[in-house]
Every structure is written in C-alpha cells, then in structure tokens.
Amino acid sequence: MLNVTDLQSGYGEMQVLWGIDLEVKEKSITVILGPNGAGKSTTLKTIFGTLKPWNGRIEYIGQDITFLPPHKKVELGMTLVPEGRHLFPNMTVKDNLYMGAYLKRAEERFEDSLELVYSLFPRLKERESQKAGTLSGGEQQMLAIARALMTSPNLILMDEPSQGLAPKLVKEVFETILKLKDEGLTILLVEQNVFASLEISDYAYILHEGKIAFGGTVDEVKESEEVKRAYLGV
Amino acid sequence: MAFVEQLISNLLYGAILGSVYGLATMGLSLIFGVLRIVNVGHGAFIMVGAFIAYWMFILYGIPPLISLFLAIAVGMAIGLAIYMLVVKRLVDAPELASLLAMFAIGIFIEEFAKQIWGADYVGYSWEIGGVSMLFTEVPFTKLLAFASSIVIAAVVYVWFRKTKIGKAVRAVVEDREGATTCGIDVNRIYALSFSLGIGLTVLSGVLVTLFTPVGINVYMGGEYTLKAFVIAVLGGLASPWGAFYAGFIFGLIENGSYTLLGLIPGVEPFGLTRFLSSVVLMLVLLVKPTGLLGGE
Ligand SMILES: Nc1ncnc2c1ncn2[C@@H]1O[C@H](COP(=O)(O)OP(=O)(O)OP(=O)(O)O)[C@@H](O)[C@H]1O
Numbered sequence A: 001m002l003n004v005t006d007l008q009s010g011y012g013e014m015q016v017l018w019g020i021d022l023e024v025k026e027k028s029i030t031v032i033l034g035p036n037g038a039g040k041s042t043t044l045k046t047i048f049g050t051l052k053p054w055n056g057r058i059e060y061i062g063q064d065i066t067f068l069p070p071h072k073k074v075e076l077g078m079t080l081v082p083e084g085r086h087l088f089p090n091m092t093v094k095d096n097l098y099m100g101a102y103l104k105r106a107e108e109r110f111e112d113s114l115e116l117v118y119s120l121f122p123r124l125k126e127r128e129s130q131k132a133g134t135l136s137g138g139e140q141q142m143l144a145i146a147r148a149l150m151t152s153p154n155l156i157l158m159d160e161p162s163q164g165l166a167p168k169l170v171k172e173v174f175e176t177i178l179k180l181k182d183e184g185l186t187i188l189l190v191e192q193n194v195f196a197s198l199e200i201s202d203y204a205y206i207l208h209e210g211k212i213a214f215g216g217t218v219d220e221v222k223e224s225e226e227v228k229r230a231y232l233g234v
Numbered sequence B: 001m002a003f004v005e006q007l008i009s010n011l012l013y014g015a016i017l018g019s020v021y022g023l024a025t026m027g028l029s030l031i032f033g034v035l036r037i038v039n040v041g042h043g044a045f046i047m048v049g050a051f052i053a054y055w056m057f058i059l060y061g062i063p064p065l066i067s068l069f070l071a072i073a074v075g076m077a078i079g080l081a082i083y084m085l086v087v088k089r090l091v092d093a094p095e096l097a098s099l100l101a102m103f104a105i106g107i108f109i110e111e112f113a114k115q116i117w118g119a120d121y122v123g124y125s126w127e128i129g130g131v132s133m134l135f136t137e138v139p140f141t142k143l144l145a146f147a148s149s150i151v152i153a154a155v156v157y158v159w160f161r162k163t164k165i166g167k168a169v170r171a172v173v174e175d176r177e178g179a180t181t182c183g184i185d186v187n188r189i190y191a192l193s194f195s196l197g198i199g200l201t202v203l204s205g206v207l208v209t210l211f212t213p214v215g216i217n218v219y220m221g222g223e224y225t226l227k228a229f230v231i232a233v234l235g236g237l238a239s240p241w242g243a244f245y246a247g248f249i250f251g252l253i254e255n256g257s258y259t260l261l262g263l264i265p266g267v268e269p270f271g272l273t274r275f276l277s278s279v280v281l282m283l284v285l286l287v288k289p290t291g292l293l294g295g296e
C-alpha cells in the first residue's frame, strides 16, 4: 500500500534521514521503533508531506505521491496523528471532529464516521460540546485519533499515540489501534513503547541515526537477539 | 451644564466613530491573527476605499452605502493579488521581511494613487438630513455608517463561527499542523484571510469618508495606521472581535478627551488626535502589552 524508497530529508541544512526504505502492507500494523532522535517523527512528517523530501520516492496505492502537498494526501486517504496531538484547543470536541471531515469526500460520510468514532470513544460523545483544550490527556489522545478517523482514511500514520498516558490508558490506546485494523484500516505506527507495540504489530522497522537498521515481521524482530540487544535495550 | 452636554454629545459621536474605527481595524487583526503578518501599510488600503467612495459619488452619483460592495470586491482582489505575488513567499520568512514588504506595498499604493488622484485634498458631501439626539444633531450619514459597521462586523462574526470555511480559518489559527492533517489547504486559508482582511480594510475606507468630508487625500492613511495599531493592541492584536470592541473604546476615549482637553485654555483639542493616539498606545503597552481585552 505504501512504498518508501531511499527517502532523505531534514531541517534546514541538517540532514536527518539518510535513505529510508520501508513498505507498509494493506490492512496491517507496521511499527517503527528506535531511540530518541533517531528520526521517527521526521520519517512520518516526510511521508505525510509536512516536511519536503530531499530525495527518494514515496508511492501510495500505486501512485507517486513524493511531492504531493499534505491536503492532497488526505484526499487520497492518508492522514497523520501527529506527535503532541495538535488539536484545536478552543474549539469544541464536535467542531474538532467536524474539521476532520473538512474534505468533501469525508464530509459526505460525516454521519457514518461520527457513529464509528463515538462507538470507539463513547467518552467523546459525552464531551461533545466541551472545548478540546479542557479534556484530559487521555481524552485528547482519543480525540486526536478520532479526528484522524473523520477524514475517512485508509492509512493512518500515528506518532507516539501512547506518549504521556497512564498505563491503563496506554493499553486502551493499543486496543483501539487493533480495532482500527479490524475495521480494515492500515496503520504505520511510531512508538517508544516497545513491548506493547510489538504485541499488536505485524511488521517492525528499527530506525537508527536516520537509517533503517532492521526490518521484518514482528516474529523476526523478536527472534533476533542482536536486534534486541543493540537497539531495543531489552 | 454645557460641559456635561458637550461631553455626552462627544461620547455619542465617539461611539459612532468608534464603530467605524473598529471595523477599520478588523482586517489588520485578521491578517495578523491568521498569518502573523503585521500590515504596516494598513492605512493605504483605507485610503483606497475612501477614493472608491469619492469617485463613485462624484462621477456617478452612487451613494457610499452602495460603494461598500464595490470596495470589498476591489479590496479582496487587491488582497489576493498581493498575497499571490508577494506575501505567499514571506509567510514563513523572518518577520522583518514581511514587515518591510507591507511597508513598501503601502508606499507603492500611495504613490500609485497619487498618479491617479493627485496630491490634493478632496471631498464630497452626501446630505440626507439628520436627527436630533442627546443634545446634538446627528447626520443620518453617520448613523448609517454606525449601522453598517455593526452589520458587517456581525456578518463576519457569524461567517467565522458557523460556516465550514470560517471554522477552517480558526482551525489554522489554533493549530496549523493539526489543520493540515484534516486536509485543510493552509495556503488557501492564508490567501482567503489575507484577501478578506484587505477587503474589510478597503471597505472601512468608504465609511471613513462619512466622517471626513474634505479629508480625502492619498496620504490620509498614516493617521489610520496609527489608530488601527492602537486599537488592535487594545483589543489583543490577533482578534478581529477584540479589535471591533476596542474601536468603540478608542472612539470614546478619543472624543471624550476632546471635551476635557478643551477645558485647558489655549489648547486646540482636535489638533491633538495623533498625540492622543500615541499616548493611549504607550499606556496600553505599559499596562498590559497583550491587550486590555485579552483576545482569543
Ligand atoms: N523542527 C526541527 N528543527 C530542527 N531539527 C529538528 C526538528 N525536529 C527534529 N529535529 C532533529 O531531527 C532529529 C530527529 O528528530 P525526530 O523528531 O525525527 O526524532 P524521533 O525519533 O521522533 O525522536 P523522539 O523519540 O524523541 O520523538 C533530532 O536530532 C532532532 O533534534
């Protein structure tokens, strides 16, 4: 579904990604693991287009989307749940969701999407008319995922959805991600939470200093003592 | 008693003029709020609106209220052109770049206008009678300006709060990256906001002419740039609604103090407009730099 080859990018003069190759299969969960500053967020931002690729190629559902602006990618069914949520804090929960359905294609499915979102996160329904900024951390993370779902996506890029959450909520978030897969969605996940994310994923990549150090099925990662010792710190 | 009567009638006049001041500042705040660009050439666009009203009236006998529609259309077209040709490239540049660009554009517009209209003061007078209220005679033209300002501000408000595109503008203001993930084309929202901001500013220039019967001149903008900055700072700089309310407050302060200053022998209060504006600006910045009304 998503094919990335030799992806390079960075900030200003500083190169961060030095040629990333990765593949995301349809209806799977793929996780990118790696230490702080490895370039995980940079990878997602470059794929989504908030950051311009310097080199390489991004192919999505058979199309070359390397230099497509982000809103065009959303049109094609890709979206990003960014690190730090990036909600609209002074807008209500409902308006945040409404903005998720901004594009015509998504707006046409607004009612269905809303129903799905409220069945996944009943708490958001209760808080419908509350300002997003007044939600708890866990609720905000749910809203961030919910808003992404409102774009009616096929592929969701998620940057550390469990960040800053209490263990019980972390579990809830991972369960939600599994449910999304059952709904037929494809997920490319970035996580610090190695064990929990390997538990739900099908494929894993280890990112190290802007390069892919290892890629394969989750079982392959789990079996590779070397990978575990060198990169996962377990 | 004469003093109280004069104060009241000045305050009434201040409130009426203040509504136009408020409207004349909304565009500045909108552009700053969405694009974080300070339009230091603001007054030049007010001047363009004033000349639109003047020309329409003198050449075709079209009353200013009708010219409002032309003014917003022309203003939005100018705004869009400036955005596409200049501002688009400067949104993410250092602030000084856009500041200087807007400064240059303001001067360019003034000099361009001088080629068309010359450097003399001109004016027109639209006489439609008046009404007596609160110890003074208020011309209907000014009441119409007052009513138009409120209606236009209300329309913009509802557009922001209730329409999808208005909400998208707010979303971009609140979180640009978040807006991107919703599929909002941020660049289009910038273009629209800039264009609307300039459109509102040109439009307000039409209403300004109802208060300055012979004060239309290609360099008239400077005074309004100053006042708009005072009002914008009063209202919290980034909020068009804050700006609108602050316009009233500024109108009241300005005209209220004319009465007080008039008590000082040898002082000609109306000559102190700029002085008053700058004093208010400095006071607000000293007391509460984020704006007295907070703002969103
Ligand atoms: N906006 C930015 N401007 C400049 N440099 C940046 C920016 N964002 C990240 N970097 C740098 O790029 C490198 C990779 O950052 P990135 O955020 O992709 O790491 P990460 O793997 O997501 O780390 P974390 O686990 O801490 O989120 C780091 O050295 C970081 O300092």
Ligand SMILES: [Mg+2]
Pocket (backbone or CB within 6 Å): A040, A041, A042, A083, A159
């Ligand atoms: Mg990161």
